[in-house]
Amino acid sequence: MGSKVVIVGGTHGNELSGIQLLKQWQAAPEALARPGLSVSTLFANPSAHQANRRYLEVDLNRQFEPALLGDPALGNYEQSRAKVINQQIGPKGDSQTDLVIDLHNTTSNMGPTLILVDTTPWDIQLAAFVKSRMPEAVILVEDAKPPQQWGYLCTVGKRGVMVEVGPQSQSVLRHDILEQMETMTSLILDFTSLEVQGELPELPTSVLAYRFLDTRYLPMDEQGTPLAMVHKNLEQNDFAPLNPGDPMFQYFDGTVGYFEGDRPLYPHFINEAAYYDSHAAFSLAEEVTLDVPTA
């Protein structure tokens, strides 16, 4: 049987690349076949997709914290779905699945981004492998807390990663974005297969990555109404440096809010449509160089 890999699409119902790729792979499963791997697919939130929405009641990709999975009182659609998925391909903390690859789109111009939730030697070698074969790939590390504590779906596997590709508007398909997602996913499978067989090729000694630090929200008045929008200089410039003193927000009264930091940081998820309800403007990361352990 080999190492068990589950590729998840449609965790967010209006992110169409992963859902389309699942259809293609279900019709031609040989595209996923790799020596040493047993690969299957999972359509995480078909009801949200049918409704052409990100989710019906709550964001499915935030429901996989241990406390939420363990609370029987939480029974709305996505909360129930999370418990079912946890039984199907987890359970989290004692998983039957060696690797979960969760496919997402963003409306932000993040390009093909590989999101890691851990920095084990395996994760860093994967990043180096993908980046060396797909130079346009961006590596984003979200290790602000241990993987077990994130609410992300991919954390139900022994290992988990997210493939986040944009810009793509909600509920549409873009050819270039689909191709990038397919390429990155295929490289992750290639790496996993080679690693399982002990046949990893020589990798670069280091890999450039971004480490998530925090999320910046739009400034708001006391009623919770935004007072500003994201400044035009940031628009479409995900992962370009934001330097201290650079414009960050354009207030509706005509004034500008500037970035006050002591070093350049790297905005991403800039003006992400899905985060409008939370008034998140963008996330900030620092640039890091990850040393790649020898295989």
Ligand SMILES: [Zn+2]
């Ligand atoms: Zn998503």
